[in-house]
Amino acid sequence: MKVRQWARDLAMGARFAFTGGREGWVRVLLTAVGVGLGVALLLLTTAIPNALAVRHDRDQARADYTYDSLGKKGANTLIIADADSTYRGEDVRGRLVEPEGPRAPIAPGLTKYPAPGEMIVSPALGKLLGSADGKLLRQRLPYRVVGTIAEPGLVGSQELSYYAGATNLAQRINGWQTARIAKFGPGHPTSANQLDPVLILLIMVVFVVLLMPVAVFIAAAVRFGGERRDRRLAALRLVGSDSRMTRRIAAGEALAGSLVGLVFGTVFFLLGRQLAGSVEILGTSFFPSYLNPSPVLAALVAVTVPAAAVLVTLFAMRRVVIEPLGVVRTAKTARRRLWWRLLLPLGGLGLLVPMIGQGRSNGDFNEYQVIGGVVLLLIGVTALLPWVVEAVVARLGSGGVAWQLAVRRLQLSSGTAARMVNGVAVAVAGAIALQMLLAGIQGAYTKQTGKDVTRAQMQVNLSRGVDFLPVGAKFSATKGVRKATSLGNIELGDRDWKRGPNATALLTVGTCDSLREVARLTSCHDGDVFMARGGDGDSDVAKLVRPGRTLHLETADGRGPGPDVRWTVPGALKPAHAIAGPNETRNSGVLMTPAAVPERISRELQGSVFVTLDESVPDGQEYVRNTSAAVDPLADTMVWSATEQSRQLTSIRTGLFVGAACVLALIGASLLVSQLEQLRERKKLLSALVAFGTRRRTLSLSVLWQTAIPIALGLLLAMTVGLTLGAVLLKMVGTTVGVDWPGVLAMTGIGAAVVLAVTLLSLPPLVRLMRPEGLRTE
Template sequence: MTALDHRPGATDHDEPPAKAPAGLAVWVRDLVMGMRFAVASGREGWTRTLLTAVGVGLGVALLLGASSVPNLLAARGERSDARMIALEDHAQRSDSSFLFEGIGTKFRGADVDGFALRPEGSHPALPPGVDRMPGPGEAFVSPALKKLLESPDGALLHDRLPYRVVGTIGKAGLIGPSEYLYYAGSDKLVHEEGVPRSSGYGRQMESPPLEPILLVLILVGCIVLLMPVAIFIATAVRFGGERRDRRLAALRLVGADNHMARRIAAGEALLGAVFGLAVGTGLFLFGREFITTMDIRRVNSFPADLSPMPALAVLIALAVPASAVAVTLFALRGIAIEPLGVVRSAASRRRRLWWRLPISVVGLVLLAAFGSIDEQKGTVNTFLIGTGAVLTLLGLSMLLPWLVEAVVTRFKGGPVPWQLATRRLQLSSSSAARAVSGITVAVAGAIALQLLFASVGAGYTKRTGQDMSRAQLQMLLPVKDGAATQKMIDEFGATKGVSGVIATINAPVTSTGPERGENDDPLGTSVTVGSCATLQEIARPVPCKDGDVFVINGAPGSPVDQDLPRIARPGARLLLNGVDANGKPEGPHRTWQLPKTIRPAQGRPDPTGERTTGLFATTGAIDVTKLDHPTARAMIRLDPSVPDAAEHARNAAARIDVAATVFQLMDTSDDQRFASVRNGLMVASVATMALIAASMLVTTLEQLRERRRLLSVLVAFGTRRGTLAWSVLWQTAVPMALGLALAVAGGLGLGRVLLGLAGKSGIAWSEVWPLPLVGAGLVLLVTLLSMPPLWRMMRADGLRTE
């Protein structure tokens, strides 16, 4: 023992002092201590932690939903492929074969898919989800279709589905729970009459790769929808910042240094984030059970389909707590927490613009200079386009706090509510800016996305050439004889909601003379049979009476039927029954002698956009029962004043023949994949807007809770409650107006650059102005919902303290 060891009371058995933890151990110790403080500081601590958990949980629930989309699409695709009837070129009759025919329809705009089946053996292949083949007059229906048929609304559908329901189709045979699908048994299907045959199910539909512009829409859409989620999570972990800082000052008083205090604060946020993961998982599992009741543009699925991808679920579980710690440390970087207080209470220096503005500028430059869409190769520079869009929207969220601060510092005077609001914003504009930053980013991204949709959508929407002002439905029906035309006219004429019918019957005719075409084949054309009123719809008006025959040429300058001048000779005989491969008539001769007078008529597009050429015979000029392989066609005009007029017309078509094909005429048609992308983004937008509303409400309630004692003091000194309510409204309205103005400017800038990448120009202003109104309405709704809690917080018991 040296002389230095001879201290008063020292012995040889003294142990050296324990080493203080260092490195990772310090972080673990302080984070755990912060988590303990979060739950051990009484009701105030639990309230703060629960609010954080709810705010984070809402974002986590949406992130889990977004990470489930790949599995959802894959599950729907697998079930769709599994139930597709296998197409076989030379299918032979066997014990497992069956005949099938599509007999689907529409009901109030929704597709009702149906198939008529007829087994050819004792063990026919069964559709997925069905345990036996339906017999004649029987049907297996989806649960949603069964529910519809049993409801009062389903009465209109019974005429088209005159079957006895013997069971429901299981999940394996349905794409979604609200799908309308049925399999009906039939004993009238005959393979020799052209009905297809198959012996199994399962056919993979190969889709070509998405076009580059659709990839850009999906990429930008995902960024626009998910960035507000990240912002709200970052906002939620900062709940209770001012009260937290006062607690940290107390910790400094008992010996904690500045770094330790910040790590303890990060531990409190970490616990709220961990609880938020649990809350978000619970909300996701609870909410997905209701996905069967959601039906946005017929997009729905089963709860089990909404399962997160494991890798993405792990990433969310790690990223959310890590983000909570990082955001808290970043928020405390400019705050000096001292033993006797927080420097935040002193005048702080103004926010700098020089580093905020370049973020959006760099994003736009990155998009404009390096983002590329190669239409020829079908490639997209997804990384640079995604990075540019993220930087642009991130810059807007960074620019908003500076803008709010720069504007509110210039406010002076005004009514009392306005002064209370502006003074609060001048003292602490950060919380107000954070509350509307998510809606700012969402509106800016939505404006850019809608501009891109409006610009490129014209390329995916095509004019069909159909004229819905002349007819709204078309029915096609293969018939055995021409008498079906009059039957159609009579049936539709007596149908409720039908104001007019354009009915024709078309069949091939062949020349019986010596004229021959190429390869020595008999010359042929077609004959269209109808009334004089029908002629007015398919040709230029000419004098017409029953018994007349006309030759209808195409439009001026267009190619006409080359055989018409040689066939349509006055008094010539035409063969009405078809010819075989050798040019010989099929069956006994059935001929038709043309009248001595045949007049020409100039054809014009009918309501479906098609031009009829060839011979036109009025009903008194030809015996329609002698026509071979005729096709009946009706174009139906509906009365818009009659409810469900289209459904009554479809029922009439089913009474004529259950296999009749009815088409809805449309002025325009959308590309299916473009429509799928648009519908998918719409579904995601609804979920994101719901999250924005819920998160803003939680944020507003947290801010009111922070100011509860101040509100109670103001009321105790005689301030009217209405004055305080108006001040709260102004505190929300000012940042909201600034945020939406910034959103419009940023959205227009981002949208203009994206339009340039797509080779488009021009801004559709009609797509811009509704979005700020939606954002403003959402903020005002949240503010109104916060009024009842505000009234309760202004009571005198808010003056009590612990």
């Protein structure tokens, strides 16, 4: 019987929502838009795991590193070389291909391979090469575009990728950059790259922090138009409905708005899904087909949102007394109780504190405790903020007219003001905690590279056998290059490398100026040979490098052991003292000037060029990469940095920023809808004030104060909760607690900026509402 009565009352409320005239439709529309924005982001979140899985599968399907390069040419073999590059911070995936037979494996996304001098490009790369921004990149890729890589061969819609035809790649096979393969895909099953407990904790916190503001905004959206709705419901008491029935009818109205919101959310998601194919955020892009929500999670959203709308409405109306002659809301109500609001954050701390000191050495953190604790702390913000706003505005004193209008409005409806900024406060509190956690743990995932970036900023590793001396001159003449140091290296051993040497020493070849970068020389002329001491490998050098002794060069490559190339140590060796080179390594060994190098040795040298840039020249790195591609298409060009960070942490950070961008967009859009709904509720009041002579400037300023006071209190509360949560999380991972104040203030400033922007956008509608026509009624 009760179920039937509930269904009848909810259905009646839904009918009122759609048959209540213009007011009812406007309320349903505002609720649907607010709920729809939240639902769209929830659907996007449920689609992200599938999108990441598809990206991974696509990347694995086109993998061309088998780590067991085939030795013999066949009808089903392909030689493929890695020619990756970077252009203005964007990765460019490049492959040089040479099919060796009619059954050579075809890369995903291709139907055939390009001929030598031709290339097949991704849509994004084709667009870039055809634009003015791609001028420098076109110089680096001197191939004719003859086709486009299809979607199965790409991991994202904005990926820059190409396959170029080449010749004579067989002699470049080395096992790490160039290989002969008979299939695409991972060569060997690889174990999952297991994340450590700290990074798993970080991921859990990221998901909770990103989803909590969404839930808060959905809860706020279903309460749009509450005051007018309650006045309409008072009429139902005149025709005999009791208070419980009235609340159920109100819940039915909210249910109708949430159901329409599900439809809106699906439409917004489909539009956003299509838009995702044309944007890239922090180097990550997707094809629309990747963003397919999990059916189970999508069904969960479809059930949870309407249920939450009903529960939130019933909960909100517990303090409202609807009588036949009106709504008892404006009378002085009992002060909000604090004790139960404090239980929520205290309960969250109670779940998190037992894990303090666990670190990464005591197993995984209990995921239920982590999620429950973080959720309770963030919900505590939404529970405490109405109490804080009520307590503060009740004590605010007199001021100007605009101030008095704002304060009086807040005193009458502090809960409404708090609801509008709840989502911002939750988002800021979570962001501050994440900022502290990231700042605290990034040191453990960041290591020094040992590179002296004051001596060189780029390094170009040339293929074996490329004459690096004239190449060095070309780099020196490149625009944006201040200095280029060319050095060639190879290992020397005491016997044939097929049997494995007992002792080794490094042979370095370069001009006198280049050799002075790695050793202190008393005097140097072309043709000199030096023995450098005082660095790593001193003992082996002392054993090996003796006049008249025959040493063996390490000539092995990816095709197997190389020929046994020998070199006899000359009698006249000049002494030298090893110093730290451009890459900060100090190696003892043999130093040779070009005139002293036999041709059989020069063919085996691995050349490197260390480049010092003129930072005042724009695109200096791109000019260096262009020179590198011109002298050796398979050169490995690297930009030096003093530190490098774990790829896992970098990936998590990227995902956080992408999610934060989406949440910020939701916050702004939802706040704007909420602000417009508040102004619509007060349309007659504003018109009446203007009709009595109140200046529009005063009313506009009062609206700004009504927004500024709650947001200031909300941000202060968010900082308090965020700092507390951040400190607990740092203690949990065993890291010293420290506050990244610039980051905290930045997060707080972003939240304030969003609210300020929304308030300014709502001023034009406010001006339109402040017209005498607003007093007209029917």
